[in-house]
Amino acid sequence: MSDFILLSLNFLASLFIFVIGTGALVVICLYIADIRQHKQAIRHNYPVIGRFRYILEKQGAFFRQYFLAMDREEMPFNRAERSWVYKAAKNVDRTVPFGSTLSLDPSGTIMFMNCAFPTLEEDAVTPGPITIGEGCRFPYTSSSIFHISGMSYGAISKPAVLALSHGAHLCGCWLNTGEGGLSPYHLEGKADLVFQIGTAKYGVNDGQGRLSKEKLSQISAHPEVRMFEIKISQGAKPGKGGMLPGRKVTADIARIRDIPQGEDSISLNGHREIQSVGDLLDMVSQIRDLTGKPVGFKAVFGSIEWFDELLAEINLRGAQSAPDFVTIDSADGGTGAAPQSLMDYVGLPLKESLPLVVKRLERHQLKGRIRVIASGKLITPSKVAWALALGADFIVSARGYMFALGCIQALQCNKDTCPTGITTHNKRLQQGLNVQHKTKRVANYNKYMHYGLGLIAHSCGVSNAREIDKKHIRIVTENGLSIALDKLYENYR
Numbered sequence: 001m002s003d004f005i006l007l008s009l010n011f012l013a014s015l016f017i018f019v020i021g022t023g024a025l026v027v028i029c030l031y032i033a034d035i036r037q038h039k040q041a042i043r044h045n046y047p048v049i050g051r052f053r054y055i056l057e058k059q060g061a062f063f064r065q066y067f068l069a070m071d072r073e074e075m076p077f078n079r080a081e082r083s084w085v086y087k088a089a090k091n092v093d094r095t096v097p098f099g100s101t102l103s104l105d106p107s108g109t110i111m112f113m114n115c116a117f118p119t120l121e122e123d124a125v126t127p128g129p130i131t132i133g134e135g136c137r138f139p140y141t142s143s144s145i146f147h148i149s150g151m152s153y154g155a156i157s158k159p160a161v162l163a164l165s166h167g168a169h170l171c172g173c174w175l176n177t178g179e180g181g182l183s184p185y186h187l188e189g190k191a192d193l194v195f196q197i198g199t200a201k202y203g204v205n206d207g208q209g210r211l212s213k214e215k216l217s218q219i220s221a222h223p224e225v226r227m228f229e230i231k232i233s234q235g236a237k238p239g240k241g242g243m244l245p246g247r248k249v250t251a252d253i254a255r256i257r258d259i260p261q262g263e264d265s266i267s268l269n270g271h272r273e274i275q276s277v278g279d280l281l282d283m284v285s286q287i288r289d290l291t292g293k294p295v296g297f298k299a300v301f302g303s304i305e306w307f308d309e310l311l312a313e314i315n316l317r318g319a320q321s322a323p324d325f326v327t328i329d330s331a332d333g334g335t336g337a338a339p340q341s342l343m344d345y346v347g348l349p350l351k352e353s354l355p356l357v358v359k360r361l362e363r364h365q366l367k368g369r370i371r372v373i374a375s376g377k378l379i380t381p382s383k384v385a386w387a388l389a390l391g392a393d394f395i396v397s398a399r400g401y402m403f404a405l406g407c408i409q410a411l412q413c414n415k416d417t418c419p420t421g422i423t424t425h426n427k428r429l430q431q432g433l434n435v436q437h438k439t440k441r442v443a444n445y446n447k448y449m450h451y452g453l454g455l456i457a458h459s460c461g462v463s464n465a466r467e468i469d470k471k472h473i474r475i476v477t478e479n480g481l482s483i484a485l486d487k488l489y490e491n492y493r
Contacts, residue, residue: 074409076332077379082403084380088448089404089441108351109476110386115461124454127464130393132227132371133294133324140192140226140294142394144173145465146384146449148442149375149396150196150231150298152180154244154253154265155413159433160405160422165189166435167404167442176396179231179242179267181256182219189439193224196298197287198231198242200267202257209272211283213290220291227324228287230271230280232299233347234329242267247416250425277310284323296325296371301353302346304360311364319369327396328353330376350376350387355489358391367391379403381452388453389468389485404445405438 027048034047042050080101087094104111129143148168153161161183168175168191175191177183179198186193197204197211204219206212219225234242244253244265254261274280280297288295301307314322331347348356354374361367374392378384379400387395399407406420418424421433453465460472470489474482 076377077399077403077409081380082409085400085403085445088452089445091440091444091448094448094452104476105480107476107478107480110382111474111476111482112382112385112456112460113472113474114459118461119458119463123463124458125463127450127466130371132296133288135320136288136294136324137292138226138294142172142174142192144171144446144450145388145395145453146446147173147373147394147396148175148401149398150176150178150194150229150234151398151402152178152202152242152244153183153185153256154180154248156402156423157418157421157425157430157433158183158185158252159430159435159438160402161185162188162435163405163433163438163442164401165191166439167401167446168192170439170443171446173446174226176229180244180253182222182225183252183256187222187224190224192226193222194227194229195219195225196229196231198267199269199271200242200257200265202259205258209268211273211286216287216290220293225293227294227296228291229325229327230274230283230287230295230297232271232274232280232297234298234300243414245414245416248425253425277306277313280310281313281317281321281323285321288324294324296323296327296373298327298329298375300329300331300347301357302331302348304356307357307360311360311366314366315364319366322366322370325371325373325393326357327373327375328357328392332377350374350378354387354390354392359489362391381449381456384449385453385456385465385468386473388465389470389473390489400449401442401445404441405433406441 030051031047034043034050038044040050044050084094103109127143127145129141131139131141133139148164151160151164155178156164162185164175165186166189169189173192174194175186175189176194177186177196179196179200179202181203182193182195195203201209201211204212204215206215220228242265246262246264249257249259249262249265251261257265259265271279271283273283284295284297328350330350330353332349347353354372358367358372361370361372371393372391373394373396374387374390375396375398377399378387378395379397384395402422403409405422407418407422408420410419412418413423416424416426418429421430424430450465453468457463457465457468460468462468462472470486471484473485475485475488476482
């Protein structure tokens with residue numbers, strides 16, 4: 001036994017010396033590498049030790065998210081918001097104890113005005129269906145309020161698309177394909193689809209950068225494709241086209257988009273065919289005449305003059321020339337790769353652009369003809385109810401449904417290293433995204449979103465969420481006092 005102990009001690013001592021020696025050798029190599037390079041001043045002036053600065057900087061977002069930030073402090077979505085989505089998607093208890101962590105003091109805080117005599121359960125009703133494109137050969141009708149916004153196959157993974165497609169079918173909402181074309185995975189779930197036509201026209205490009213009527217007809221022939229959306233601009237990067245890094249352009253994605261594999265895919269910042277409001281209406285009519293299905297456009301609103309010109313042109317041509325819907329994207333939207341200068345500083349947030357657009361539609365008596373779809377950080381019932389009160393007919397979300405899939409806000413969307421398998425094409429990382437399980441989570445999230453909308457509506461004394469109006473909401477102003485929402489926006493021009 002003593003010989004065994006002696007041998008074990010000798011082995012441990014040798015192992016210790018080996019580890020120390022190897023560690024010392026590594027430190028020496030790092031020291032030499034750092035002192036000889038001149039790209040990073042910190043590493044040159046403080047060899048080895050200076051490397052910790054870059055490590056801590058990279059890991060800082062992680063530590064702040066889990067150890068330092070309070071429930072309502074994080075951006076772009078705080079822990080309280082994400083937690084509600086996770087609980088709804090998992091169908092677990094969504095109540096909170098001992099009071100809200102939301103401060104009612106900051107300017108912009110939303111407060112719903114509860115009624116003294118709330119709606120009883122037997123008086124509550126399911127929101128009625130709304131039809132988009134009533135004059136089309138194939139109009140689209142939906143009772144769901146909350147839908148899945150555009151996320152391209154490429155920006156998100158195959159199992160993520162499959163889970164969204166099956167989940168959308170299960171809960172009865174639509175799924176927007178995003179600008180990356182129509183994949184077999186969108187179709188597999190048999191969900192209602194909105195085919196988005198981006199500036200690169202992936203899947204419907206004639207080879208010269210313009211719309212191919214033949215390819216468009218082939219897309220429209222799928223019964224699952226119910227509407228078409230022309231993307232003028234999006235929240236992450238208003239004024240710039242889509243950006244898919246080459247490392248995410250797999251052979252499958254290259255085939256669907258008809259682009260080279262492994263090369264950056266950067267769309268034009270505008271449509272070649274659309275240089276005026278007249279051109280936009282021409283394309284809407286062209287697609288609608290060819291497909292017989294509702295056609296609208298998506299835009300981030302900054303300058304509003306062009307929309308005034310659009311409505312004036314519709315008045316000249318007649319209401320039949322109008323788009324069937326407009327999707328208002330917020331300047332604080334976006335999931336994928338985008339220049340920070342655009343994401344931070346360009347475009348209007350939804351709280352300004354939504355009432356501006358609705359006011360104009362009402363003024364031109366086009367509010368019922370052109371349906372309004374709101375998008376932009378609306379992932380909880382209170383935010384969705386607020387958008388309904390401002391005049392939205394439908395709400396769409398991308399990041400809310402990403403949270404339902406299991407997104408942890410790791411901020412790796414554009415790097416193909418998403419740890420949850422949602423925005424990566426790394427097969428190993430995708431293994432954790434079980435399609436069958438995540439399908440249920442997508443459907444649960446949609447279900448409890450509508451349930452939460454009902455709770456707010458009934459508390460305000462109306463029978464369903466579509467009856468929530470501006471009179472039911474007050475907004476905290478800069479002086480800390482609240483003002484009725486209809487009063488806040490009554491002077492909007």
